[in-house]
Amino acid sequence: MxxxxxxxxxxxxxxxxxxxxxxxxxxxxxxxxxxxxxxxxxxxxxxxxxxxxxxxxxxxxxxxxxxxxxxxxxxxxxxxxxxxxxxxxxxxxxxxxxxxxxxxxxxxxxxxxxxxxxxxxxxxxxxxxxxxxxxxxIAVSRTKVLSEAIVGVGDYAVGEHAQERNVRRLALTARLAESVLRVRMLGSAALDLVWVASGKLDASIALSNHPWDMAAGVAIAREAGAVVMDIDGTAHDLRSAATIAVTPGLRDPVMGLLTVL
Structure with missing residues (x-):
């Protein structure tokens, strides 16, 4: 090791x-x-x-x-x-x-x-x-109820096939807007993940997984107690299609929201 x-x-x-x-x-x-x-x-x-x-x-x-x-x-x-x-x-x-x-x-x-x-x-x-x-x-928050959660989301897609890729992102935003306390798009995956790690955000959902964007923040969030997973709930790694970091009490409620995707 x-x-x-x-x-x-x-x-x-x-x-x-x-x-x-x-x-x-x-x-x-x-x-x-x-x-x-x-x-x-x-x-x-x-x-x-x-x-x-x-x-x-x-x-x-x-x-x-x-x-x-x-x-x-x-x-x-x-x-x-x-x-x-x-x-x-x-x-x-x-x-x-x-x-x-x-x-x-x-x-x-x-x-x-x-x-x-x-x-x-x-x-x-x-x-x-x-x-x-x-x-x-630092440690993640203890939030367990979606209506009390502040959730960061990744940027909307740009470039090739952006319109079709953003259908999923817009659907996610709509589901979150109906369920959580506030939705935040801050424009930095690194910041989203460390703010989950330090309890400022209760979850971060990014429908992407570039290693340079995510590796450091994933390691920090996980060590602070976050559950970090792919969109299907499996443990996050470089092959994951998405990067979802949540405080443990919100894992199941957030996964329920992701069924729209």
Missing amino acids: TDLRPLLDIACAALDQTSGLVTEMAPGAVQAKGDRDMVSEIDFAVEERVREFLQKETPEIGFLGEEHGATGLGGSLTWALDPVDGTANLVNGIPLCGVSLGLIENDRAVLGVIDLPFLGQRFKAAEGHGAYADGSR
Whole structure:
């Protein structure tokens, strides 16, 4: 079994390398990555710095970054980085974005560090060692009733087949609006997941599962006591079609809502 403690320290040191980049560097030229998708110069700068650091510190571990792809894959461990999760928020001056670095072992997220630079917070967790925000232990809420729940949902789809993919998302939003206290679309999967982990949200439902978006937040939410699953209720891993994190008391009620999909 992999000793995750030293790797958690390395992951924290990797994000230390990006200190100030997101908050002090101008987004610069914003490039289109497709229909209503974008990448900024900050995304590239953060990924390049973290990739370089981790290649020196852990050359035996593969690396997958959202902007420059994969290197050194093939072993049981892979770092997964989203250099700015919530780029659309960032370039529009909305402070809800994060730098998200996860570690995947055999298709399962086992470690995560997420910085929310404009909110001045760092969340971290390693499997079996608990989840923390700025050094303090965190845990999910105890909410058990849908009508008392605040639920975060992932962004609507853009790009190819977006209209047909959004039929499911709109149906989900409608079901949630009828049942829960409030629905929130914050524009950052990393933020959604750490807010579930710290009890600010009672559930997060994203009908997607890119490893750079989800790995770190999944590891943190799970260590904070969340149930993290696929849309059919099975345990979440890299092959999952969706990423659903809920406080344990809401698992069955949320699964009941998902039958519409």
